[in-house]
Amino acid sequence: MLLSNGKIESTQGCHREVIGVDGVSFSYQHKSVMTNVSFGVKERDFIGLIGTNGAGKTTLLRMIVGLLRPTEGQIRLFGVPVEKFKDWDRIGYVPQKKSLNPQFPATVREVVLSGLYGRKRLFRLVGKADHIKAADALEAMGISDLTEKRIGQLSGGQQQRVFLARALINNPSLLILDEPTVGIDAETQQSFFHMIKHMHQHHNMTFLMVSHDMDMIRAYLGQEPASNSGKLNFYIRHSHDTQDCVEHNLAHSLRGLREQLESGREVVGVGDRN
Numbered sequence: 001m002l003l004s005n006g007k008i009e010s011t012q013g014c015h016r017e018v019i020g021v022d023g024v025s026f027s028y029q030h031k032s033v034m035t036n037v038s039f040g041v042k043e044r045d046f047i048g049l050i051g052t053n054g055a056g057k058t059t060l061l062r063m064i065v066g067l068l069r070p071t072e073g074q075i076r077l078f079g080v081p082v083e084k085f086k087d088w089d090r091i092g093y094v095p096q097k098k099s100l101n102p103q104f105p106a107t108v109r110e111v112v113l114s115g116l117y118g119r120k121r122l123f124r125l126v127g128k129a130d131h132i133k134a135a136d137a138l139e140a141m142g143i144s145d146l147t148e149k150r151i152g153q154l155s156g157g158q159q160q161r162v163f164l165a166r167a168l169i170n171n172p173s174l175l176i177l178d179e180p181t182v183g184i185d186a187e188t189q190q191s192f193f194h195m196i197k198h199m200h201q202h203h204n205m206t207f208l209m210v211s212h213d214m215d216m217i218r219a220y221l222g223q224e225p226a227s228n229s230g231k232l233n234f235y236i237r238h239s240h241d242t243q244d245c246v247e248h249n250l251a252h253s254l255r256g257l258r259e260q261l262e263s264g265r266e267v268v269g270v271g272d273r274n
């Protein structure tokens with residue numbers, strides 16, 4: 001929409017940048033892992049990142065969450081360069097699964113609560129509200145009955161749900177998952193994907209997920225990658241495919257129009273200019 005002051009008002013409420021990767025290269029010591037990788041993730045997109053073993057998928061995710069620095073190029077999170085980004089509660093990250101020692105001395109509740117300890121909040125008291133958040137996250141994952149169990153004594157699929165609950169405790173708007181279903185049986189994999197698809201469609205979340213499960217990727221994100229960079233392939237289900245995004249943008253435009261009319265300023269459509 002073009003306003004009478006000549007400015008264009010954005011109606012792309014669903015299309016704000018969540019992740020921006022521009023010309024990123026990375027080397028471990030002198031071993032180059034990727035060169036000049038660029039891609040973008042918009043609000044409510046679901047991106048599947050696919051590539052052969054060693055292609056650099058985990059490395060890319062670790063750069064996005066600020067654990068590694070690109071050798072060249074820039075990464076932005078919600079429009080802010082990652083090295084200046086502070087709002088880590090907006091991001092849930094589930095790293096690649098490592099097998100846990102069965103005697104690992106923490107209960108499911110403690111693991112989920114540990115998701116509240118952000119990078120700069122190494123110590124804080126856990127209050128009643130935090131316990132409610134943990135209980136809600138566990139319920140969303142369908143594992144409330146495991147709350148007092150030791151994490152190391154759960155099955156792989158159950159542990160993965162616990163780590164997802166841990167990532168969800170801050171109610172993030174972006175969820176980054178690194179091969180979330182590795183080592184999980186086919187039935188549990190299916191229910192896991194069902195769960196994250198539900199989160200994508202009904203909870204306005206943006207997803208970036210590394211997976212080797214091509215059946216799931218193709219079924220949900222399309223037959224072919226939308227883009228690729230070296231050995232990395234990006235399959236995408238865009239937010240603008242979703243009905244709620246269409247409605248979101250319409251509501252946003254109407255709100256802008258109403259504000260303009262109420263403020264008495266002249267509003268013209270782009271087509272009215274000539």
Ligand SMILES: Nc1ncnc2c1ncn2[C@@H]1O[C@H](COP(=O)(O)OP(=O)(O)OP(=O)(O)O)[C@@H](O)[C@H]1O
Nearest residue numbers: 028029031033051052053054055056057058059060
């Ligand atoms: N800490 C490290 N030091 C040196 N080289 C590393 C390190 N971590 C990973 N690499 C190497 O970098 C390359 C990319 O690794 P990365 O784990 O990002 O790949 P990936 O695509 O996630 O692989 P996979 O599908 O096997 O998980 C690999 O060749 C790996 O051996």
